[in-house]
Amino acid sequence: MYRPQSLYLPQLAHNLALSIFGSLVSYRATRIVCTIGPSTQSVETLKGLIQSGMSVARMNFSHGPHEYHQTTINNVRQAAAELGVNIAIALDTKGPEIRTGLFVGGVAVMEKDATRYVTTDPAFSDKGTKDKFYIDYANLSKVVSPGDYIYIDNGILILQVQSHEDEQILKCTVTNAHTISDRRGVNLPGCDVDLPAVSPKDCADLQFGVEQGVDIIFASFIRSAEQVVEVRKALGAKGGDIMVICKIENHQGVQNIDSIIEESDGIMVARGDLGVEIPAGKVVVAQKIFISKWDVAGKPVICATQMLESMTYNPRPTRAEVSDVANAVFNGVDCVILSGETAKGKYPNGVVQYMARICLEAQRQ
DSSP, rough: OOOOGGTTHHHHHHHTTTOOOOOSSSSSSEEEEEETTTTOOOOOHHHHHHHHHEEEEEEEESSSSSHHHHHHHHHHHHHHHHTTTTOOEEEEOOOOOOOBBTTTSSEEEEEEEEEEEEEEEGGGGGGEEESSSSOOTTHHHHHOOTTOOOEEETTTTTEEEEEEESSSSEEEEEOSOOOTTTBBBBEEETOOOOOOOOOHHHHHHHHHHHHHTTTTEEEEOOHHHHHHHHHHHHGGGGTSEEEEEHHHSHHHHTTTTTHHHHHHSSEEHHHHHHHHOOOHHHHHHHHHHHHHHHHHHHHEEEEEESSSSGGTSSSSOOHHHHHHHHHHHHHHSEEEEEEEHHHHHHHHHHOOOOOHHHHHHTTTO
């Protein structure tokens, strides 16, 4: 396709003027969000993260009881006070999820091209076999049609729906071999799922966050502006000052992005689940679209998932990871997130330092 050369000249001129030599800028505009877990919950370790460049401490409420997160909050505040800095605290909700039930023996072998049956009958919630197993979404048969796909275990196992046997049972074909275990996540790409934004667990977690005075809510699996309103209602008047950052993780969230902008305080591009719901190649484009839309709206954008994942176990990132982080900064992202890298990783301080350095280098752009 022909594109006028004039479209490229300003960017080309800018790129030609760049240099990898000279001193870095002194102020890092991109903030770093660190997920706090077993590797990093102690006060001393948290002080190391802060000194390395952490701006926000994230608690993942998919794991751990309130007592565990209470300890994290107390330790973050103590570490920040001892260093004389302010560190924001973010509560990441578990969100509404669809999962498989339990399997007899804990696992089931799925063979390519085999016929399998999935049911929403709770009587099978703990009686799954390789031939028939439970999915905990009551409206499953209403939202999927023959030819649709059911992705299980982060999309590793894919079933294609063949027919509705009755209101609760679907006949499916296994498209690829995989051994599945208990309580695996389920995605329904292209289907309009009608789960609520706030589950009973989320409601209790949000109230806990209000009581503890957290600064930010990362609201998981937001599909519409109405669901943002649901989250705010759950926070109540006492939580009115808490920022609500919407995690876009499904095709409905992508479709409703403009109305979500109006209701939210910011967005997280949650590329993990989003990459299961829509083709991975489209996630790259979606990321650029989201960042641009939120920049125009004057609201913060956060980029998440596998940014420096190899550093969970390795002391240095891959070149691809460095490029990923830098390109997020080039695109205009306000924050980047470290997940398992700091929650359970071997090099928590090192990964934050690498992230900070990459962001500073990218600011040369």
